Amino acid sequence: MKLDLDTIAALAEHLEGCELGAKDTPKITDEYPEMDWDDAYAIQNEIRRRKIARGQRIIGLKAGLTSHAKMKQMGVTTPVFGFMADSYAVPEGGECRMAELIHPKVEPEIAFVTRAPLRGPGCHIGAVLAATDFVLPGIEVIDSRYRDFKFDLKSVVADNTSASRFVVGGLPRPAAEVDLRTVGIVLEKNGEPVAFGAGAAVLGHPAAAIAMLANHLGARGEEIPAGTLILSGGITEAVAVKAGDSVTLRVQGMGSVGLRFA
Numbered sequence: 001m002k003l004d005l006d007t008i009a010a011l012a013e014h015l016e017g018c019e020l021g022a023k024d025t026p027k028i029t030d031e032y033p034e035m036d037w038d039d040a041y042a043i044q045n046e047i048r049r050r051k052i053a054r055g056q057r058i059i060g061l062k063a064g065l066t067s068h069a070k071m072k073q074m075g076v077t078t079p080v081f082g083f084m085a086d087s088y089a090v091p092e093g094g095e096c097r098m099a100e101l102i103h104p105k106v107e108p109e110i111a112f113v114t115r116a117p118l119r120g121p122g123c124h125i126g127a128v129l130a131a132t133d134f135v136l137p138g139i140e141v142i143d144s145r146y147r148d149f150k151f152d153l154k155s156v157v158a159d160n161t162s163a164s165r166f167v168v169g170g171l172p173r174p175a176a177e178v179d180l181r182t183v184g185i186v187l188e189k190n191g192e193p194v195a196f197g198a199g200a201a202v203l204g205h206p207a208a209a210i211a212m213l214a215n216h217l218g219a220r221g222e223e224i225p226a227g228t229l230i231l232s233g234g235i236t237e238a239v240a241v242k243a244g245d246s247v248t249l250r251v252q253g254m255g256s257v258g259l260r261f262a
């Protein structure tokens with residue numbers, strides 16, 4: 001690690017302050033170009049620790065930048081991993097308050113819920129499917145704290161991978177009953193289709209993103225516990241939203257889920 005503990009704590013406080021105050025900031029590597037991956041995840045972990053210390057619960061995990069569309073949109077080449085706090089959860093059909101956000105975008109995703117722990121190294125699609133209780137449609141609302149969504153990967157990891165809000169719902173299905181590679185999705189904004197795709201856009205199979213997460217955690221001596229909700233990453237590019245928009249994700253054979261921005 002290149003940063004000392006005081007700097008990590010200060011950067012976590014700064015980034016979480018931007019999240020809670022809906023204020024943007026230049027990317028933190030402008031000031032700390034020497035920051036490494038361990039520093040980036042240490043800052044994210046400190047944000048997580050701060051939330052837990054205030055009584056929040058961590059209710060899920062996420063993989064981000066798992067599709068070529070997203071990687072191209074953001075000019076990066078590697079997936080990243082983050083967490084979902086209870087304050088991020090929006091009820092199905094519920095409302096996101098724009099006043100609490102900076103410049104939100106929505107991503108159509110397949111969410112997994114595990115029934116057995118997953119631990120890397122060596123975790124693979126087969127192990128993920130065997131450990132999955134069900135899959136269901138999910139919309140992630142990302143809201144980078146970095147000005148104009150301009151960042152590098154280490155800055156975005158520190159910023160909990162832009163995690164902000166999410167909704168899951170629709171018709172949960174056992175993973176064995178769905179071909180997650182060919183399952184089709186349509187993302188609608190205000191009733192108009194705005195993005196289309198299929199599950200294979202996520203690393204060839206959305207379960208591959210969950211396996212990467214298990215392997216990432218395994219390298220740190222951690223695992224994905226049983227009963228974890230995990231967002232596997234945007235199938236398409238992220239779509240910008242504004243107050244008054246309503247967004248619906250339709251997933252083939254899995255119903256639909258939606259939320260509104262006010």
Ligand code: 0L1
Pocket residue numbers: 062063064065066070074080107140142143144149156161162233234238
């Ligand atoms: O969930 C995601 O794919 C977002 C990862 C962070 C990059 C971004 O803000 O687009």
Ligand code: MG
Pocket residue numbers: 062063064065107109140142231233234
């Ligand atoms: Mg996402």
